[in-house]
Amino acid sequence: MTPDLDIAVIGSGLAGLAAAHELRRNGHEVCVFEAADAPGGRMRSVRRDGYTIDTGAEQISAQGYRATWQLIRRAGLTPHDVPRIGRPMAVWRGGRPHNGVGEPRAVLTGAGLVPAARPSLARFLAWSGRRRAEIDHDHPETTPLGSDTVADAARAYHPDLHDHLLQPLSSAFFGWDAGRSAAAPLVGLLLAVGPVSAWRTYRGGMDLLATRLAAGLDTRYGRRVDEVTDHGDHARLTVDGTTLTARAVVLAVPAPVALKLTGGPHPADAGYVAASTFRPMFKVSCALDRPLAPRGGGYALLTPAVEEPLLSCVIADHLKCADRAPAGAGLISLLASPRHLPELAAGTEEEAARRLTAAAERYVPGLGAALTATHVHHWPEAMPELTPRALAVRAAFLRRPARAVEYAGDWVAARPSSEGAARSGALAAARVLAHLAPHRGRTAPQETAA
Numbered sequence: 254m255t256p257d258l259d260i261a262v263i264g265s266g267l268a269g270l271a272a273a274h275e276l277r278r279n280g281h282e283v284c285v286f287e288a289a290d291a292p293g294g295r296m297r298s299v300r301r302d303g304y305t306i307d308t309g310a311e312q313i314s315a316q317g318y319r320a321t322w323q324l325i326r327r328a329g330l331t332p333h334d335v336p337r338i339g340r341p342m343a344v345w346r347g348g349r350p351h352n353g354v355g356e357p358r359a360v361l362t363g364a365g366l367v368p369a370a371r372p373s374l375a376r377f378l379a380w381s382g383r384r385r386a387e388i389d390h391d392h393p394e395t396t397p398l399g400s401d402t403v404a405d406a407a408r409a410y411h412p413d414l415h416d417h418l419l420q421p422l423s424s425a426f427f428g429w430d431a432g433r434s435a436a437a438p439l440v441g442l443l444l445a446v447g448p449v450s451a452w453r454t455y456r457g458g459m460d461l462l463a464t465r466l467a468a469g470l471d472t473r474y475g476r477r478v479d480e481v482t483d484h485g486d487h488a489r490l491t492v493d494g495t496t497l498t499a500r501a502v503v504l505a506v507p508a509p510v511a512l513k514l515t516g517g518p519h520p521a522d523a524g525y526v527a528a529s530t531f532r533p534m535f536k537v538s539c540a541l542d543r544p545l546a547p548r549g550g551g552y553a554l555l556t557p558a559v560e561e562p563l564l565s566c567v568i569a570d571h572l573k574c575a576d577r578a579p580a581g582a583g584l585i586s587l588l589a590s591p592r593h594l595p596e597l598a599a600g601t602e603e604e605a606a607r608r609l610t611a612a613a614e615r616y617v618p619g620l621g622a623a624l625t626a627t628h629v630h631h632w633p634e635a636m637p638e639l640t641p642r643a644l645a646v647r648a649a650f651l652r653r654p655a656r657a658v659e660y661a662g663d664w665v666a667a668r669p670s671s672e673g674a675a676r677s678g679a680l681a682a683a684r685v686l687a688h689l690a691p692h693r694g695r696t697a698p699q700e701t702a703a
């Protein structure tokens with residue numbers, strides 16, 4: 254039988270695009286099916302009235318994003334296209350912001366931790382530094398943190414470490430509940446990405462890399478795939494009611510979507526796919542007629558759950574990169590606290606925007622008066638939750654033989670970041686190549702050297 258397609262990739266997020274790009278580099282014909290009308294997935298940016306709004310991801314780092322930087326170079330982009338943010342991150346405590354979160358000098362300045370908690374931070378950093386080699390970010394399931402959740406791991410330290418550092422970071426950036434998600438991926442990520450001073454963002458919008466990669470590929474937008482099945486030597490996919498065959502399919506979608514599309518994956522894959530639950534996130538982008546900043550002047554202000562019920566973070570997009578707002582204007586993003594997501598999601602977008610902007614007035618005085626428009630981005634599947642239960646079944650998933658239906662996505666890499674997506678795409682491509690190789694049965698790659 255001659256399949257209709259050589260290789261089909263479902264999803265044009267960074268994982269799907271990385272997989273497609275790598276497979277094309279290896280001489281394959283790749284067709285990318287994307288349900289939305291543009292590439293990028295959770296890294297998409299939209300343009301409205303002169304504002305460039307990052308709907309999901311905000312930044313990457315100069316460190317710990319090896320696969321991403323390789324893609325950046327291959328897409329013909331340079332570090333100039335990914336400028337340094339160069340502004341501090343603060344945490345709110347006791348009615349004011351404290352700058353320097355995520356910087357080594359926080360051990361001295363506290364960055365929102367009381368003096369009694371600073372030795373705890375030093376001990377935590379010394380411990381993670383000493384065990385750096387064992388805290389393998391590609392294999393959080395094997396680290397010395399075992400099955401500890403973020404809250405469990407924090408218990409060995411002064412309570413401030415949880416309340417004013419780990420909880421706000423994991424809630425603002427991953428939408429996590431510190432009592433449910435595993436500590437190992439968080440600690441691995443913090444070690445990998447380095448200080449906030451190393452963080453960068455894409456010029457012209459977070460979708461820059463995705464747009465560049467998609468332009469060089471056969472990407473079909475507005476094409477929602479409804480079903481994918483594995484038939485051993487080929488796969489079938491149903492797109493808008495039409496069934497197509499392909500030599501291989503890469504499912505580059507969040508795990509809960511992959512679970513639905515396959516109608517129950519291969520038994521060897523099912524454990525990790527089903528255990529890979531996701532957390533929702535809710536972001537309101539506020540277009541302002543003037544360039545207001547969060548108090549303290551940093552580009553990001555964490556608002557811990559012990560200090561603020563409704564918000565987890567305030568980001569000044571125009572301070573992150575000046576091109577996000579027209580000259581003389583500003584763009585502020587408000588991230589909702591995970592605890593309030595169900596009720597925010599149940600109401601109207603207008604009501605959610607009204608509540609979050611009212612709460613943000615405390616951190617960005619004058620926000621209400623400067624507001625010209627709000628844009629609500631609700632991500633039901635924003636971030637892999639990476640619970641200890643999911644990590645416990647990951648090793649078996651990585652050992653599975655390569656098949657006609659492969660998976661890619663940040664959840665596969667167990668890294669809640671676009672770097673996880675990029676790495677998983679390269680890994681999925683390597684596994685597809687192993688599956689299609691003439692000498693079948695050779696060991697499937699378990700990680701990529703991208």
Ligand SMILES: Cc1cc2nc3c(=O)[nH]c(=O)nc-3n(C[C@H](O)[C@H](O)[C@H](O)COP(=O)(O)OP(=O)(O)OC[C@H]3O[C@@H](n4cnc5c(N)ncnc54)[C@H](O)[C@@H]3O)c2cc1C
Nearest residue numbers: 264266267268288294295310311312478662663670671674
């Ligand atoms: C609010 C937020 C903030 C974040 N901040 C950061 C950050 O600062 N830095 C960072 O590195 N990461 C961040 N992330 C995470 C990062 O965005 C993701 O890890 C990464 O983009 C995931 O890429 P992916 O390709 O795995 O999945 P996705 O980007 O979700 O791509 C999946 C694609 O599949 C498509 N699709 C789904 N179902 C179908 C179907 N049935 N048929 C066809 N197409 C389909 C979707 O439309 C989507 O385009 C953030 C995420 C969110 C939500």
